[in-house]
Amino acid sequence: MIPARIIERKREGEAVEAGALRGFLHAYLRGEVPDYQMAAFLMAVYFRGLDETETDTLVSCMLESGEVLDLSYLDAPRVDKHSTGGVGDKISLVLAPLVASLGVYVPMMSGRGLGHTTGTLDKLEAIPGFRTALTLDEFRSVLERVGCAMIGQTAEIAPLDRRLYALRDVTGTVPVRALIAASIMSKKLAEGLTGLVLDVKVGEGAFMPEEDRALALAREMVRIGTARRLPTVALLTAMDRPLGCAVGNGLETAEAIRCLQGEGPEDLRALVLLEAAEMLLLAEGAQDDDPERRADALARAGDALDGGAALERFVRLVEAQGGDPAIVDDPDRLRSAPVRRVVEATCSGVVRRVRPRLLGEAVVELGGGRRRMDDPIDPRVGFELQVRPGDAVAVGAPLCTVHAASEADADLAEARVRSAIQVADEGAEGLRPLVSHRVDASGVRVLGDREGVATAG
Amino acid sequence: MIPARIIERKREGEAVEAGALRGFLHAYLRGEVPDYQMAAFLMAVYFRGLDETETDTLVSCMLESGEVLDLSYLDAPRVDKHSTGGVGDKISLVLAPLVASLGVYVPMMSGRGLGHTTGTLDKLEAIPGFRTALTLDEFRSVLERVGCAMIGQTAEIAPLDRRLYALRDVTGTVPVRALIAASIMSKKLAEGLTGLVLDVKVGEGAFMPEEDRALALAREMVRIGTARRLPTVALLTAMDRPLGCAVGNGLETAEAIRCLQGEGPEDLRALVLLEAAEMLLLAEGAQDDDPERRADALARAGDALDGGAALERFVRLVEAQGGDPAIVDDPDRLRSAPVRRVVEATCSGVVRRVRPRLLGEAVVELGGGRRRMDDPIDPRVGFELQVRPGDAVAVGAPLCTVHAASEADADLAEARVRSAIQVADEGAEGLRPLVSHRVDASGVRVLGDREGVATAG
Numbered sequence: 001m002i003p004a005r006i007i008e009r010k011r012e013g014e015a016v017e018a019g020a021l022r023g024f025l026h027a028y029l030r031g032e033v034p035d036y037q038m039a040a041f042l043m044a045v046y047f048r049g050l051d052e053t054e055t056d057t058l059v060s061c062m063l064e065s066g067e068v069l070d071l072s073y074l075d076a077p078r079v080d081k082h083s084t085g086g087v088g089d090k091i092s093l094v095l096a097p098l099v100a101s102l103g104v105y106v107p108m109m110s111g112r113g114l115g116h117t118t119g120t121l122d123k124l125e126a127i128p129g130f131r132t133a134l135t136l137d138e139f140r141s142v143l144e145r146v147g148c149a150m151i152g153q154t155a156e157i158a159p160l161d162r163r164l165y166a167l168r169d170v171t172g173t174v175p176v177r178a179l180i181a182a183s184i185m186s187k188k189l190a191e192g193l194t195g196l197v198l199d200v201k202v203g204e205g206a207f208m209p210e211e212d213r214a215l216a217l218a219r220e221m222v223r224i225g226t227a228r229r230l231p232t233v234a235l236l237t238a239m240d241r242p243l244g245c246a247v248g249n250g251l252e253t254a255e256a257i258r259c260l261q262g263e264g265p266e267d268l269r270a271l272v273l274l275e276a277a278e279m280l281l282l283a284e285g286a287q288d289d290d291p292e293r294r295a296d297a298l299a300r301a302g303d304a305l306d307g308g309a310a311l312e313r314f315v316r317l318v319e320a321q322g323g324d325p326a327i328v329d330d331p332d333r334l335r336s337a338p339v340r341r342v343v344e345a346t347c348s349g350v351v352r353r354v355r356p357r358l359l360g361e362a363v364v365e366l367g368g369g370r371r372r373m374d375d376p377i378d379p380r381v382g383f384e385l386q387v388r389p390g391d392a393v394a395v396g397a398p399l400c401t402v403h404a405a406s407e408a409d410a411d412l413a414e415a416r417v418r419s420a421i422q423v424a425d426e427g428a429e430g431l432r433p434l435v436s437h438r439v440d441a442s443g444v445r446v447l448g449d450r451e452g453v454a455t456a457g
Numbered sequence: 458m459i460p461a462r463i464i465e466r467k468r469e470g471e472a473v474e475a476g477a478l479r480g481f482l483h484a485y486l487r488g489e490v491p492d493y494q495m496a497a498f499l500m501a502v503y504f505r506g507l508d509e510t511e512t513d514t515l516v517s518c519m520l521e522s523g524e525v526l527d528l529s530y531l532d533a534p535r536v537d538k539h540s541t542g543g544v545g546d547k548i549s550l551v552l553a554p555l556v557a558s559l560g561v562y563v564p565m566m567s568g569r570g571l572g573h574t575t576g577t578l579d580k581l582e583a584i585p586g587f588r589t590a591l592t593l594d595e596f597r598s599v600l601e602r603v604g605c606a607m608i609g610q611t612a613e614i615a616p617l618d619r620r621l622y623a624l625r626d627v628t629g630t631v632p633v634r635a636l637i638a639a640s641i642m643s644k645k646l647a648e649g650l651t652g653l654v655l656d657v658k659v660g661e662g663a664f665m666p667e668e669d670r671a672l673a674l675a676r677e678m679v680r681i682g683t684a685r686r687l688p689t690v691a692l693l694t695a696m697d698r699p700l701g702c703a704v705g706n707g708l709e710t711a712e713a714i715r716c717l718q719g720e721g722p723e724d725l726r727a728l729v730l731l732e733a734a735e736m737l738l739l740a741e742g743a744q745d746d747d748p749e750r751r752a753d754a755l756a757r758a759g760d761a762l763d764g765g766a767a768l769e770r771f772v773r774l775v776e777a778q779g780g781d782p783a784i785v786d787d788p789d790r791l792r793s794a795p796v797r798r799v800v801e802a803t804c805s806g807v808v809r810r811v812r813p814r815l816l817g818e819a820v821v822e823l824g825g826g827r828r829r830m831d832d833p834i835d836p837r838v839g840f841e842l843q844v845r846p847g848d849a850v851a852v853g854a855p856l857c858t859v860h861a862a863s864e865a866d867a868d869l870a871e872a873r874v875r876s877a878i879q880v881a882d883e884g885a886e887g888l889r890p891l892v893s894h895r896v897d898a899s900g901v902r903v904l905g906d907r908e909g910v911a912t913a914g
Contacts, residue, residue, distance in 0.1 A: 003627070004626075004627050004628065004629055007500075007628060007629035008629040011500070011503060011629050034492070034493075035491070035492070035493035036491075036492035036493045036495070036496035036624060036627075036628060037496065037627060037628055038493070039493035039494065039496040039497040039500075039628075040496040040497065040499065040500045040628035040629055040630060042497065043464075043468070043496075043497045043500035043501055044500055044503075044629070046468060046501075047504045167493060169461070170460070170461050170493075170494060171461065171464060171493060171494055171496075171497035172461055172464035172465040172467075172468050172497055172501070173497060
């Protein structure tokens with residue numbers, strides 16, 4: 001195994017044989033292949049991709065590099081959900097306790113905000129006292145007691161992925177389908193799951209905005225999971241507008257709590273229920289796509305939200321991980337930025353677009369996101385939208401409330417909001433269905449409006 | 458200047474603005490941009506190239522990173538020649554003293570063998586005592602006294618190029634036109650020249666075998682030189698067969714000495730004279746391509762070879778750089794490998810091809826080349842060809858003499874020779890003209906047979 005020859009093979013678009021690739025990756029882990037050779041290899045992969053065999057070899061090496069949880073001693077299925085990241089996506093905070101309340105273990109390892117997106121860990125840490133840096137033993141203990149646990153990737157899990165991710169982040173090699181798929185799936189495969197739901201975002205606010213690329217990523221991840229006997233379902237979900245109304249860590253947590261209380265935005269609730277149903281069906285080993293079973297799963301999930309079971313489980317989770325459960329009775333404590341400014345419409349018309357990426361980037365500018373992995377964040381700042389695409393607005397109508405640390409920040413954010421929320425004479429642009437495709441081992445199903453948009457209502 | 462953004466811009470095929478690229482390169486020199494970011498950038502450049510502005514910025518930063526010789530105090534023009542590297546290319550050893558004997562300073566910084574090629578420094582060091590690692594002061598001193606001096610790239614010259622070259626060598630990013638052009642030209646521009654001749658090899662034994670790519674490289678280098686007011690001429694020369702008969706460091710030095718004595722292979726002599734004429738015309742500031750002046754320059758160069766002036770200058774050079782000048786009277790001391798084996802034809806016919814790359818790779822196997830920059834080499838080993846493409850051979854006729862360190866090595870080398878020298882019923886494949894194209898600031902001229910092949914006879 002000569003590292004430069006492996007780099008050259010990939011550069012020329014030739015397949016790297018499994019043994020050679022394995023040797024290259026192991027030598028990297030041992031420090032014998034330096035970062036600069038790996039960086040050149042990753043950039044060659046950006047241009048040439050990895051074939052299925054190469055991707056599988058990478059996933060294997062990532063898994064083998066660390067600990068793989070064995071949760072088979074638990075008395076119920078273990079199902080997790082992973083999102084590729086979007087703007088306003090606070091699904092996990094609602095979904096994990098909801099599904100746990102229905103008797104399915106949810107051992108969830110999440111990430112932090114990156115780029116224009118916020119992350120689950122940051123939202124949880126907006127709750128006073130909440131600890132996401134548990135040891136694996138603590139993680140197992142919370143999972144056993146509460147039915148769900150939410151932590152970050154620990155040092156024990158897939159260290160090869162951690163090192164590669166850190167390198168990709170600073171070498172312009174993040175947006176590569178095979179590398180994203182291997183990174184996500186290696187972590188999820190290490191969780192000791194019996195089922196996995198993937199929420200693959202599509203649209204301007206996603207990391208892979210184009211439908212064809214997002215779909216290819218979804219198929220690749222389902223292929224990897226299936227090949228390793230982890231039943232995996234991927235949903236392509238809309239990220240051509242923010243999910244829900246709140247964007248920014250603490251604001252999103254507050255909105256998630258409202259959702260757990262049976263309130264909150266309709267699209268958030270709809271997507272939570274759709275994903276919960278997928279998780280329940282996976283937990284029950286449902287191979288086919290029986291409409292009755294699906295309707296039943298949706299109904300049970302709805303009951304868990306409306307009946308308070310999900311909220312009760314959330315309170316136990318917060319307590320178990322050191323957070324202050326009183327936040328549930330007073331979520332407005334999460335909306336504590338010193339400056340609030342209502343941005344009003346300056347013309348009448350219809351809201352054509354609400355651009356998620358611009359809002360996400362504005363949150364970073366407000367101090368609520370990261371430019372580098374170790375940047376601190378301000379959980380108070382962000383936006384609460386008062387309008388959705390398609391809404392008619394009059395002059396002076398509130399479009400959005402800016403939450404900022406200072407008046408100067410609010411000035412900048414207001415300008416961003418005015419770019420992001422487009423009001424025009426004509427109607428809204430055609431919006432993506434909330435869920436447009438469902439991918440499982442048997443293939444891709446394009447969902448009709450009834451299953452996609454209509455269920456959002 | 459955010460390094461990851463610069464990598465991403467290049468990755469996306471967008472131009473990197475001069476100030477940003479300069480900042481990136483300077484930060485690399487200061488150690489603030491690590492090798493892994495530069496490696497990812499270089500691989501992106503492999504796929505996207507550099508435009509002219511970017512290339513010029515790179516050349517500037519390479520030049521500015523080190524010392525630029527000021528030789529303007531010398532009383533005559535300073536002209537150098539650089540070859541992109543081939544098999545059997547011992548031109549420099551003859552050319553530098555020849556041109557110096559005609560009153561033109563030749564301050565030559567050369568390289569070592571790399572890949573399947575041998576290098577000028579290694580050939581010079583085959584001469585007992587010869588020192589190529591002079592300080593810049595010693596270099597100037599030899600140049601003043603002898604009219605030519607031959608050393609390697611010193612630490613003072615273009616350190617950015619040295620660092621980038623070492624990184625490219627291990628990250629699969631060597632064969633990139635803009636990077637090759639910038640690397641060569643930054644070193645040549647640092648030599649304080651008034652003229653430069655580039656020998657760009659084309660054919661199997663060259664690093665850029667295809668004519669279109671070699672021509673593009675030649676044009677790029679001429680463009681860089683011209684833009685910096687260094688009159689530059691490039692010749693595309695044949696590397697579809699070895700140059701001359703000897704391949705291997707000491708053997709090539711011996712052949713160069715024979716050429717200096719007015720003997721030796723015709724193609725070697727012809728190319729030496731053509732390049733000498735170009736150097737003389739540059740030294741005299743000849744802008745046009747006057748056939749009479751060219752014929753006169755060729756004649757003067759021929760006289761210097763045949764009349765002994767070039768040889769006399771070579772002896773002074775060897776003495777000045779610590780070598781044993783007696784080598785000139787007994788060049789067979791350079792042919793001292795313990796095993797000599799004559800490889801004979803096993804069938805009759807015509808020599809169709811003599812494949813330079815196979816012979817060059819075989820020299821590396823014999824110990825006469827490098828796999829890594831710090832490998833030691835055996836200057837004694839190599840090949841002396843007894844046939845050229847187009848020669849008719851009978852069974853048992855000598856094709857080549859192998860010079861090896863052991864019988865086992867000779868066995869392997871014999872097998873390589875039999876692959877490299879193809880004897881067949883049909884005649885030789887069409888050979889490239891010795892010089893096929895001439896590139897200068899005014900454009901590209903395709904040379905006819907009279908100027909190209911015929912002058913080789």
